[in-house]
Amino acid sequence: MQQLNIILEPLTREAFAPFGDVVEIEGAKHFAINRGTVERYNDVATVDTSEQDGRTLISIVCCNELATLPYTLPFVERHPLGSQSFIPMDNTPIVVAVAKAGEPPGSDHIRAFISNGQQGINYHKGVWHMPMLFLNADQRMIVIDRGGPGDNCEEHHFPEEEIVLSRT
């Protein structure tokens, strides 16, 4: 089996733009609210959940099985009917692997990112991504995604390749 090593890139708004949004205050439009006592960094991710009578869900995900780096990517999936956002509730870095929306990607189209702990992400509708992994057993993440009718998950596997994400 062929092995492909993908080195994690630092998560930045610019680098992640082809795949979705980075949920962070850096670089976001902001203004004071509540008579100046609170600063609002506004509308940092595009929530797109209304297709086929969809609605927006708020959920929480927790770790059942801890992951470590280097990490072998099991497969990628996409949600053709809606966006999906993951935001850590406890300042823990997250690792994501992604490929652009469209035809199932070749392994050479996958990019992987690690966050700085202060960032969440929002996958745009149809963007291929690996299932969420946890590097910290106590981590919890807020999920903002679509609920509603229709088949909203497709998987794509790489049976001939071992795709490994690593820091170096």
Place this chain on the structure above:
Amino acid sequence: MQQLNIILEPLTREAFAPFGDVVEIEGAKHFAINRGTVERYNDVATVDTSEQDGRTLISIVCCNELATLPYTLPFVERHPLGSQSFIPMDNTPIVVAVAKAGEPPGSDHIRAFISNGQQGINYHKGVWHMPMLFLNADQRMIVIDRGGPGDNCEEHHFPEEEIVLSRT
């Protein structure tokens, strides 16, 4: 001026039910996803943002002015067109004061809660609440609320009363 002292109650799903949802894993419906590696606590808050061509926003709020307890409630406000959720990104407790949706409340209809640090809240559409306050200067919160046309904020003041929130 008359003074009214309101003692903070522990935030629980049951106590907060007349005003909205508690965003937490305790007591939430859950199931395993991603081949068992992740536990999803599903649909823990009712996002209600579509009225008058509204859409769901994800934003982040940060502290510009630190608050301390006891705290004098400045006023209450409501958003007649949509729900509004605040979820801490860093395990910090939050304090909220609320009154049921409907006519502007009397001060004796206000209740106040303090979270355990692991909880967020979601105000249902039209619920009266005090502006968000920060007890920790570094705290950040995710906000999930409505953007779109229309006047979505009304305030109600208590000019004759000093309403004070305290732990005891």
